Every structure is written in C-alpha cells, then in structure tokens.
Amino acid sequence: MRYEIRVEGHMSETLARLFPELDHVVMSGQTVLFGPIVDDAHLYGLLARCQSLGLRVVEMRQLPE
Amino acid sequence: MAESDDIPPGPGSPHADPLGDPFLRTRFALPARPATFLRRARLVHHLDQALRTPLTMVNGAAGAGKTLLVADWAAGLRHPVVWLSLDPSLGGPGMFWAHLLQALRTHGVPVADGVGTPADAGRVPHTLLTGLAAQLGTDGDELTVVLDEYDRIGTPEVAEQLEFVLHHAGPGLHVVLVTRTEPLLPLHRYRASGAITEIRNAELAFTPEETVALLRRHGLRLSVQAAAALVERTGGWAAGLRLCALAAQEHLDPEAYLKEFEAGHSAVADFLLAEVLKRQPSATQDLLLRVSVLERFCPDLANELTGRGDAEAILAGLHRENAFVEDLGHGWYRLHPLFREILRAHLRERSAELEPRLHLRAAHWLGRSGHLPEMLTHGAAAGEWDLTAGALVDDLAIGQLFTGLRTGHLVDLFSGMDPAAASPAADLVRVARDLSRGDLDHALARLGPVRERLAAAGPGGTAAGRLGCALLEALAARVTGSPQRAEDAVRTARELQHELPADLLDKHPELSALLLTHLGSARLWAGDLDEARAALTTVAATTGAATALPRADALELLALIDHLDGRPATAERKASAALAETDRYGLAEGAGTGLGRVVLAAVAVERDDLTEARDLLDGTPGPAVHDPVTAAGRSLATARLLLARGRARAALEAAEPVVPAAVRSPWQRVHTAQVASSAHLAEGRPDLATKVLEQLGGEHPVLAVAAARARLAAGDPDAALGLLDPAGTVVGAGPAVLVRATLLRAQAAHTAGDTATARRLVAQAVAEARHERLRRPFREAGPWIGPYLADAPAMGPGRGALPFPVEPLSGRERDVLLRLAQMMSTEDIAADLYVSVNTVKTHLKSVYRKLAVNRRNDAVRRARELDLL
Numbered sequence: 001m002r003y004e005i006r007v008e009g010h011m012s013e014t015l016a017r018l019f020p021e022l023d024h025v026v027m028s029g030q031t032v033l034f035g036p037i038v039d040d041a042h043l044y045g046l047l048a049r050c051q052s053l054g055l056r057v058v059e060m061r062q063l064p065e
Numbered sequence: 066m067a068e069s070d071d072i073p074p075g076p077g078s079p080h081a082d083p084l085g086d087p088f089l090r091t092r093f094a095l096p097a098r099p100a101t102f103l104r105r106a107r108l109v110h111h112l113d114q115a116l117r118t119p120l121t122m123v124n125g126a127a128g129a130g131k132t133l134l135v136a137d138w139a140a141g142l143r144h145p146v147v148w149l150s151l152d153p154s155l156g157g158p159g160m161f162w163a164h165l166l167q168a169l170r171t172h173g174v175p176v177a178d179g180v181g182t183p184a185d186a187g188r189v190p191h192t193l194l195t196g197l198a199a200q201l202g203t204d205g206d207e208l209t210v211v212l213d214e215y216d217r218i219g220t221p222e223v224a225e226q227l228e229f230v231l232h233h234a235g236p237g238l239h240v241v242l243v244t245r246t247e248p249l250l251p252l253h254r255y256r257a258s259g260a261i262t263e264i265r266n267a268e269l270a271f272t273p274e275e276t277v278a279l280l281r282r283h284g285l286r287l288s289v290q291a292a293a294a295l296v297e298r299t300g301g302w303a304a305g306l307r308l309c310a311l312a313a314q315e316h317l318d319p320e321a322y323l324k325e326f327e328a329g330h331s332a333v334a335d336f337l338l339a340e341v342l343k344r345q346p347s348a349t350q351d352l353l354l355r356v357s358v359l360e361r362f363c364p365d366l367a368n369e370l371t372g373r374g375d376a377e378a379i380l381a382g383l384h385r386e387n388a389f390v391e392d393l394g395h396g397w398y399r400l401h402p403l404f405r406e407i408l409r410a411h412l413r414e415r416s417a418e419l420e421p422r423l424h425l426r427a428a429h430w431l432g433r434s435g436h437l438p439e440m441l442t443h444g445a446a447a448g449e450w451d452l453t454a455g456a457l458v459d460d461l462a463i464g465q466l467f468t469g470l471r472t473g474h475l476v477d478l479f480s481g482m483d484p485a486a487a488s489p490a491a492d493l494v495r496v497a498r499d500l501s502r503g504d505l506d507h508a509l510a511r512l513g514p515v516r517e518r519l520a521a522a523g524p525g526g527t528a529a530g531r532l533g534c535a536l537l538e539a540l541a542a543r544v545t546g547s548p549q550r551a552e553d554a555v556r557t558a559r560e561l562q563h564e565l566p567a568d569l570l571d572k573h574p575e576l577s578a579l580l581l582t583h584l585g586s587a588r589l590w591a592g593d594l595d596e597a598r599a600a601l602t603t604v605a606a607t608t609g610a611a612t613a614l615p616r617a618d619a620l621e622l623l624a625l626i627d628h629l630d631g632r633p634a635t636a637e638r639k640a641s642a643a644l645a646e647t648d649r650y651g652l653a654e655g656a657g658t659g660l661g662r663v664v665l666a667a668v669a670v671e672r673d674d675l676t677e678a679r680d681l682l683d684g685t686p687g688p689a690v691h692d693p694v695t696a697a698g699r700s701l702a703t704a705r706l707l708l709a710r711g712r713a714r715a716a717l718e719a720a721e722p723v724v725p726a727a728v729r730s731p732w733q734r735v736h737t738a739q740v741a742s743s744a745h746l747a748e749g750r751p752d753l754a755t756k757v758l759e760q761l762g763g764e765h766p767v768l769a770v771a772a773a774r775a776r777l778a779a780g781d782p783d784a785a786l787g788l789l790d791p792a793g794t795v796v797g798a799g800p801a802v803l804v805r806a807t808l809l810r811a812q813a814a815h816t817a818g819d820t821a822t823a824r825r826l827v828a829q830a831v832a833e834a835r836h837e838r839l840r841r842p843f844r845e846a847g848p849w850i851g852p853y854l855a856d857a858p859a860m861g862p863g864r865g866a867l868p869f870p871v872e873p874l875s876g877r878e879r880d881v882l883l884r885l886a887q888m889m890s891t892e893d894i895a896a897d898l899y900v901s902v903n904t905v906k907t908h909l910k911s912v913y914r915k916l917a918v919n920r921r922n923d924a925v926r927r928a929r930e931l932d933l934l
Binding site: 007008010011017031052053 | 126127128245246300302304305329330331332333334335336339402403406407409410411413414
C-alpha cells in the first residue's frame with residue numbers, strides 16, 4: 001500500500017533524510033511525504049517519527065495503487 | 066526552587082541498584098529547571114488539582130514544556146515525590162515495576178520487602194501489585210508518583226497493572242503521567258467520576274503575554290502584538306518559542322528577524338534548530354552532534370566522543386542558556402528528546418560514517434566505567450559484535466541470556482548479530498541462543514570448535530570465556546542426557562572459578578545455580594538420584610531474584626525424584642514450592658521445563674483425581690528447555706493417566722520412549738516397563754506382562770511389585786509372594802510402592818481363602834495410604850477388595866468412590882471459600898486477600914478437591930451441607 005502524509009511547514013533536506021523510505025515534495029506551506037508503506041506497524045512508526053521530530057501532521061491518506 | 070531536587074544518596078541503602086544499572090539515578094532525578102524557565106501560574110494552579118485526583122495526565126506534543134512544568138510543580142510539593150523517567154528498555158512489565166520499586170526506595174518511600182521483586186523482564190508477580198497497592202497512599206500518607214515520558218513504553222499490560230494499583234491503592238496516591246500520547250487507561254471512566262486532572266496541548270501553549278515574559282528572560286523585548294504573531298506562527302509551542310529566542314538573540318535586530326521567520330513557511334523546529342546550531346561555536350556544534358548518539362551523558366563521556374576536554378564548560382553554558390541540554394543532576398545531562406532527534410539528522414548529513422565510530426567510542430568508555438548494559442547497546446549499534454559479545458562473556462553475564470530481568474533485552478540485542486563476528490565469545494552467544502531456542506543440532510555443532518579454540522588460547526585472559534563455555538556444556542549435557550559430560554563441565558567450571566575475581570563471581574549467582582541445576586538434571590537422568598538430590602538441594606536453598614528460575618527448575622526436579630521414590634505428598638510439596646517461586650517472581654509459565662505441573666499431574670493420578678491430572682497435563686505449556694527428564698516424566702504421567710482411564714493400548718504407546726539421549730535412564734526404563742506390564746494385565750495378557758519385566762531384568766521395588774502383580778494375575782500366588790516376601794526388595798521404597806505391595810499380599814491371602822490376613826493387610830494398606838491420600842492402588846487392586854474396604858476401620862459405606870473423610874480445609878482455603886460464598890469473583894478475592902489470582906485459583910482447586918466438587922456453586926452448597934461456612 002502507498003500513503004501520503006502531509007506535515008505543516010517546509011521540511012529541510014536534512015530532516016527529510018530521516019524518512020529515507022519516502023519521497024517528499026514541498027508545496028504551499030506543507031511538506032508531502034509519500035511512498036510505499038509495509039504495514040500498520042510501519043505507518044504508526046512513521047507517525048511516531050513525525051511526532052518525535054516536532055512535525056505537525058495535517059493529513060494522511062492511502063493512495064490508490 | 067525547592068531543595069527537593071536532590072535525591073537522597075542511593076548507594077548504601079540495602080536496595081541500591083538491584084539491577085546493576087548505574088544509570089538508574091538519572092532516571093529518578095527531577096530535571097533541573099534552567100534559569101530561563103518561566104513558571105506559569107495558571108498551569109501550576111491547574112496542576113494543584115492533581116492532589117485531589119488519583120490520576121493526572123499532562124499530555125502534549127514533543128517540546129510542549131510538559132516535563133519542566135511538572136518538575137517545577139513537583140519540586141514545590143511538601144510530601145514525597147517519586148520521579149521515574151521511562152524509556153523503551155523499561156517497556157516490559159517486570160522492568161517497569163522493578164524500576165518503580167527502586168524509584169520509590171530511592172526517594173525514601175518505604176516499601177516492605179514482602180512485596181517481592183520481578184525476576185523476568187516481561188512479567189510482574191501479581192502479589193507485587195497487590196502488595197504495592199496495599200502500602201501506597203494509605204493511613205493519610207500523601208505520595209505523588211510522576212512517570213515522565215510515559216509514551217515511550219507502549220505496553221498495554223503496564224497500563225492495566227497501573228490501573229489495578231491506582232484502583233486499589235489508598236486515597237493519598239497520586240499518579241502523574243507525562244506523555245505525548247494518550248495512555249491505554251480507561252480515561253472515560255476517570256473523567257466520568259471526576260478522578261482525573263488533565264492538562265492537554267492547547268492549555269500548554271503559550272499565550273502572547275507569556276511569550277513576552279519568556280522572551281524577556283532571554284533578553285528580548287517584544288510587543289504583545291509581535292508576540293501574538295509569533296504565537297500564531299508556532300502555535301504557542303514552547304520548544305519553537307525557545308528556539309526563536311535563541312536564534313533571535315544572536316541577531317542585531319531580533320524583532321526584524323522574528324518577523325522574517327513569521328513570514329516563512331519552514332517547519333518550525335527543523336528550521337530554527339538549524340539556525341541556532343549554526344550560530345554556535347564550532348566546538349559546541351561538534352559536541353552537540355556527537356552526543357546525539359547518547360541517551361544520557363556526562364562531560365567525561367562527551368569528551369571521549371569529541372576527543373577534546375572542553376565538554377564540562379560547554380555543557381554548563383548550554384544548560385544555562387536553555388539550549389538543547391537538560392541537567393539530570395549528579396553531573397549527567399541529556400539532550401531534549403526533540404532536539405536529539407533533529408541533531409542526529411544533522412550528524413548523519415555531515416558525516417554518516419561517524420555514527421558507528423561514535424557508538425564504538427561510547428561503548429569503550431562505558432565498558433571501562435562499568436556500565437555493561439549501556440556498553441552492550443552501543444557496541445551493538447556500532448556493529449562491533451566481537452567486542453560486544455566479549456564484554457558480555459568477560460563480565461560472566463552470559464547466564465543472563467537464560468535467566469533474569471535482562472534476558473529478553475539481551476536476546477533481542479544479539480538477534481541482530483553479524484554472521485561475520487567470529488570470536489569465541491560471539492560463538493558462545495550463538496550457542497546460548499541456539500540452546501535457549503531448543504536448536505540442539507546447531508548448538509552442538511558450534512560448541513565443540515569453540516571449546517577447542519578457547520583451550521588453544523591457553524591460560525590467562527580466557528577464564529571467563531571458558532567458564533561461559535562450561536555453562537553451555539553443562540546445559541548441552543543436560544539436554545542430551547549425558548551425565549559424564551555434565552560432571553566434566555562442572556568440574557572445569559569449579560577450577561575456573563578459582564582463576565576469576567570473587568566480586569565478579571558474586572555478581573552472578575545465577576551462573577553457579579544454572580550449572581548445578583543442569584548437573585542435577587543430568588545425574589537424575591542417569592539414575593544417580595542421591596547425587597542429583599545433593600546438587601539440586603544446593604540450588605533450592607538459594608534466595609533472590611537472580612536465581613529464581615534455576616531455583617524453580619531445581620525444585621521441580623527434586624519433586625520428580627520424590628515422585629519416583631513413591632512419595633506423592635513430598636513430591637506435591639516441592640512441585641508447589643516451585644510453582645510458588647514462579648508466581649512470586651513473576652516468571653513466565655513455561656520459562657522452565659513445566660516439569661512441576663507434570664509431577665502434580667502424576668500425583669493427581671495416584672490420588673485418582675483424573676480430571677485434575679488431565680487439566681494439569683493439558684495446561685502444561687511446551688517446555689522452553691527440552692531435556693529428556695521432563696520428556697520421560699511427561700510420557701509416564703500421560704501413560705498412567707490413560708491406564709487409569711482404561712485405555713491400555715494408548716497408554717502403551719504413550720509410554721514408549723521418544724527421548725534421544727546419550728545414556729539410557731534406569732528409572733525411565735523401569736517405569737516404562739511397569740506401565741507396559743500393567744497395560745498387558747489390563748488387556749488380560751499376564752504372560753506378556755511378566756515378559757516385559759523379565760526382559761528388563763535387574764532389581765527395583767517398582768519392578769518387584771509389578772512382577773508380583775503379573776504372577777498373581779497368572780494364577781501363581783506363591784511366586785508373587787516370593788517376589789515380595791523377603792520384603793527386602795521393597796524396603797526403603799515410598800508409600801506408593803509399599804501400599805501396592807501390601808495390597809498384593811492381601812490379594813494373595815484372599816485368593817488362598819485366608820480372609821483374616823487379607824482383612825488385616827487391607828486395613829494396613831488403608832492406614833499407610835491415608836497420609837499420602839493414595840487412592841489409585843485400591844482402584845487397581847480389582848473387585849475382590851470391595852468387601853474388605855467396606856469393613857476397614859474409618860471407611861464408611863461408599864458408592865464406588867473411596868469414602869475417605871473430608872480433609873480439613875486450611876485457613877486460607879476457608880478464607881477463599883467464605884468469599885466465594887459472597888459471590889466474589891476470583892480477581893476480587895485476590896485483591897481482597899492481597900494474593901495473586903493464580904494463588905486464589907490454587908486454593909480453589911484444593912477446596913474443590915477436598916469437597917469433591919468441580920464448580921464454585923457446588924463448592925458453596927457442599928460447604929454449607931458440611932457446616933464449613
């Protein structure tokens with residue numbers, strides 16, 4: 001399955017490197033992280049990673065295959 | 066700020082550091098507030114409500130200022146405050162409660178020793194929870210327990226256990242959870258009853274006025290309007306505002322700088338941290354990036370990572386400015402968790418290859434300073450497996466891969482071991498892992514070569530390695546049923562122990578206990594029961610959490626010896642003692658061999674309690690240690706149960722040995738032959754019954770009795786009496802054997818028409834059996850015994866069941882029964898009596914057995930009939 005996670009603010013390249021498994025694109029005050037998610041554990045792990053980096057998640061959705 | 070920041074000195078108290086973890090004190094320390102900390106009265110007032118509710122939750126994003134708020138508030142309290150900072154290594158219930166106990170004791174809250182100690186990282190004895198609940202917050206004592214970073218342990222069991230303690234503790238106990246995520250507690254119930262104080266993210270957010278005050282502490286003057294814009298941009302987020310202040314401080318025109326920041330779209334912490342970092346002197350930047358690999362650090366450790374000597378001054382300065390670094394007291398610091406994550410990202414960006422080298426340096430420093438658990442973590446993170454395994458082995462901690470609070474953590478840690486690690490220590494760890502998984506083939510294939518490599522290395526420096534190897538040899542000997550190999554391993558271990566420092570050996574009592582238990586099991590297998598008893602009794606006499614698992618293991622083996630001797634009551638006592646140890650230290654069921662339950666099942670068969678026996682055998686988890694003793698004990702108990710239920714053919718199959726072992730076990734063969742002989746008799750084949758016994762040959766009370774029985778069934782009472790008569794063959798045997806011998810002599814007299822002798826002998830057998838509550842031998846005897854039993858003294862008329870009078874209930878069983886009559890649930894009874902649920906179940910079972918019922922309603926009814934209530 002593929003997901004996209006939108007977080008508030010423009011993320012630096014340094015920080016984006018902490019999500020090596022995802023691509024990212026910066027747009028209109030947000031950063032969109034997207035890519036394949038292995039399972040639920042991976043998904044919750046990503047959310048926890050956002051939280052521990054002080055990123056505010058504004059949207060998260062599954063992408064059509 | 067109050068003086069209560071200082072925790073009382075830990076060392077010196079009898080409970081100092083039971084886990085051998087020198088990092089404990091930094092977990093128990095109230096974090097110091099930096100000079101720029103802003104106390105916010107509205108939050109302090111709200112937190113004061115915490116003293117009126119059992120539970121308080123301070124819940125907010127990383128960097129929302131939760132920890133410092135609670136630390137500041139708690140420092141001003143007049144009653145004792147217990148502080149515990151959590152991290153994932155404390156996620157297992159055993160680790161969590163062991164640390165909470167230690168935190169209570171460190172902060173001077175008395176906890177009775179009777180409460181117990183967890184001995185398994187993943188489990189906690191229920192008695193510990195009930196005991197704690199009974200002591201905390203009672204008799205007007207007020208106590209606040211702060212669990213900081215509660216979100217870092219995601220274990221649902223801990224939440225349930227915490228809920229239990231909160232529910233049953235006195236009204237003076239207040240638990241404050243500081244967490245990023247909502248805990249798995251039934252919060253709605255607390256809310257509905259007004260039993261919770263909640264401070265959430267929105268309330269933690271800074272108002273514009275507070276922002277003005279905060280920035281003033283950093284030497285910045287800002288209008289309320291400008292502050293409002295900043296609050297808008299950062300959401301009033303404490304960490305964001307702090308970084309704003311630090312970044313703007315360095316600017317010529319801070320207000321203009323902040324305006325520019327407000328207009329931007331960067332992720333707040335990401336951008337600001339980079340800004341603040343790049344303004345630090347390069348030595349400071351370097352230090353911050355390097356220590357980001359550490360959970361906690363002191364200046365000396367930081368110097369080790371930078372290769373310079375300036376850490377003390379830099380860290381003090383950073384803490385003073387409230388930049389990144391938190392002071393844990395006693396010269397230890399940590400990075401704010403949020404900043405640590407981002408700093409690690411910067412470290413990786415600047416030099417990715419540096420990270421493993423930093424872990425390695427940290428591992429060396431930690432190893433030198435005696436911090437083994439942290440050393441292992443960093444050694445593993447550095448990918449230096451030879452070093453890491455070597456440290457474990459040199460510390461004689463290899464036994465902890467089998468037993469103790471750290472087992473799970475160590476097994477996880479080494480599960481990632483690189484196959485390229487080739488040192489003997491790495492191989493020892495692999496053998497230990499294989500053995501604990503029951504992968505005998507791999508373990509044995511590795512063990513020989515590693516032993517030779519260690520021996521080739523010659524004396525000096527390898528004593529610890531060879532001792533670790535001897536332990537694994539002893540275990541391998543046990544599971545392969547090789548007594549000689551076990552004796553050799555233990556002798557080698559004894560010699561090596563003289564070469565090692567006594568204080569190191571004293572640190573690891575589990576090592577000797579494991580060695581002797583394995584030796585005892587191997588001796589038992591070989592039929593050397595007295596020598597086995599000697600080794601096992603030594604282990605059974607140990608105390609403390611470190612040896613809890615081998616102790617329970619040894620008690621179970623001792624129970625089997627008593628059972629084999631035909632002494633069910635003693636066997637039952639020892640098996641129950643083993644289960645009590647399991648219960649008391651919260652060991653996992655199935656952490657050992659499960660032999661205790663097998664022995665209890667065998668005893669239940671002797672007492673003709675077949676349902677109980679089946680439940681015990683069905684409920685025995687697959688053994689974690691696969692040894693032939695347990696396998697044989699289990700086959701025999703299963704076969705005897707099947708025999709008792711009239712399934713002779715199935716019993717024959719079940720008794721067949723499926724146990725690969727180096728030597729044959731005399732008792733296993735004797736008892737298997739006895740079962741086979743009984744099965745043949747049950748199917749009307751006395752010839753075959755005699756033949757299986759003759760094939761085996763040899764002298765043994767069990768064999769003599771079985772042979773006599775077969776002869777009697779074949780119509781040859783003289784031969785039978787000849788086997789039994791110079792009672793020499795059965796002298797010294799236990800009651801279970803003697804009662805059977807007496808009954809066979811009674812049967813022979815009955816067959817010969819000598820009813821007076823038969824009556825006398827049956828009465829004698831009844832008297833011998835009563836003490837042990839043996840029933841099975843009378844069932845086995847056959848229909849001829851009926852009239853004699855009806856005549857026997859103290860045996861009233863019965864319908865099939867042997868009518869022994871009701872055995873008196875113990876005081877505890879009566880307590881349980883009384884509560885049962887009040888319709889209390891098992892859990893409620895456990896809480897009411899301050900014992901574990903398992904203990905209540907054990908009492909219930911014996912109440913059922915004594916009253917000869919199977920259900921609680923029947924138990925209450927029967928107890929009323931008998932006037933027991």
